Amino acid sequence: MSVNILSEPTNETLSSKQAIWQQIDDFALDALYDELNLENKPGLVCPSSNGSHSDMNHDTFIASITSLRGYFATLSEFGYENRAFVDLKNKGIYQEIKMRQATNNVNTHKGAIFNLGFASAAIGKCLQQNQSLTTQNICAQIVNSWQYDLTHHLERKADSHGQQMYKKYGVTGAIEMVSNGFQIIQNTALPCFYDTFYRTQDFEKAAMQTLMILISALSDTNLVWRGGIKDLMNAQMMAKQFLQAGGVYQSNWRQAVSTVNQYFIHCNLSPGGSADLLAVTIFFYKVENEFNNPV
Numbered sequence: 001m002s003v004n005i006l007s008e009p010t011n012e013t014l015s016s017k018q019a020i021w022q023q024i025d026d027f028a029l030d031a032l033y034d035e036l037n038l039e040n041k042p043g044l045v046c047p048s049s050n051g052s053h054s055d056m057n058h059d060t061f062i063a064s065i066t067s068l069r070g071y072f073a074t075l076s077e078f079g080y081e082n083r084a085f086v087d088l089k090n091k092g093i094y095q096e097i098k099m100r101q102a103t104n105n106v107n108t109h110k111g112a113i114f115n116l117g118f119a120s121a122a123i124g125k126c127l128q129q130n131q132s133l134t135t136q137n138i139c140a141q142i143v144n145s146w147q148y149d150l151t152h153h154l155e156r157k158a159d160s161h162g163q164q165m166y167k168k169y170g171v172t173g174a175i176e177m178v179s180n181g182f183q184i185i186q187n188t189a190l191p192c193f194y195d196t197f198y199r200t201q202d203f204e205k206a207a208m209q210t211l212m213i214l215i216s217a218l219s220d221t222n223l224v225w226r227g228g229i230k231d232l233m234n235a236q237m238m239a240k241q242f243l244q245a246g247g248v249y250q251s252n253w254r255q256a257v258s259t260v261n262q263y264f265i266h267c268n269l270s271p272g273g274s275a276d277l278l279a280v281t282i283f284f285y286k287v288e289n290e291f292n293n294p295v
């Protein structure tokens, strides 16, 4: 699908563009709500549980998502306008401040601001170049536009959990995930989501199967931060065992998920990175299947 909105900015054109940015913002927020509201996620916050967290709950995440409204619209517009990397970075830093103001300084979506922010900006670039909104095109835009800047011009804060884990264990995290164009989503998570949704016609099953495949394969720096490489590997093993036993295709799949969840909570494990990438996967699915061409 290509959207030709290149024209002299008339009122109609401007409203069409605004409508597009608003759609992207809605897709991103809806994806974050879908992730949050998926019940019984291992170690993660959901409507019925705080998972492995004492500092945040469902309301904290609702407040966080509410604070993000408009951010992804702005980032997609920035991409369309070919704004400089530093403008995207500064907008992201500002949004992190707004998030913390809304959550009593709890880190709920720092990674999601980054991950979904660049995905939104890449969509703006695709539209500017009249490229169809496929996940492959969007991720190629990220690599072509910002891989160098992300690798050379993004300040890596030495005290961040991710950078401390990179220094201690050499595990890569969000920066490498985005700068390499979400390879795990393109190659594994999104195909899993499509396949499970097609076979089961059940969004909840598709989301849970996708989350588990992400946990099984991702170098999630949240898991490493809380429990070291050992806990990351144990978490990955638990998710692999769930999938190898049949995943959501098991008749007792909810019980099987609960077993993993209880283990994660017992070990204080929280795969926040995998949760974010589930949201990004759902976002790409929505963009590919629900984007409405206003012109």
Ligand SMILES: CC(C)(COP(=O)(O)OP(=O)(O)OC[C@H]1O[C@@H](n2cnc3c(N)ncnc32)[C@H](O[C@H]2O[C@H](COP(=O)(O)OP(=O)(O)OP(=O)(O)O)[C@@H](O)[C@H]2O)[C@@H]1O)[C@@H](O)C(=O)NCCC(=O)NCCS
Pocket: 075, 088, 089, 090, 091, 092, 093, 107, 108, 109, 110, 111, 112, 113, 114, 115, 117, 118, 154, 155, 156, 157, 160, 161, 162, 163, 172, 173, 174, 175, 177, 218, 219, 220, 221, 222, 225, 226, 270, 271, 272, 273, 274, 276, 277
């Ligand atoms: C690029 C930044 C995200 C900074 O990256 P850095 O590596 O320095 O990281 P962290 O501060 O550790 O944040 C990384 C967050 O990214 C998520 N994540 C983890 N692993 C991966 C991965 N392999 N791929 C993708 N994403 C990953 C994860 O975010 C989610 O989890 C957090 C909530 O969980 P929780 O356990 O509560 O986390 P903590 O509070 O840290 O632990 P506890 O104290 O509770 O135990 C939440 O952030 C979720 O989103 C990682 O936390 C970026 O911040 C940056 O540099 N920004 C600069 C501005 C910018 O460029 N913005 C972009 C504009 S478009």
Ligand SMILES: Nc1ncnc2[nH]cnc12
Pocket: 035, 036, 043, 044, 045, 046, 051, 108, 109, 270, 271, 272, 273, 275, 276
């Ligand atoms: N539902 C969730 N629970 C805990 N950390 C998260 N990071 C992103 N989504 C999360």
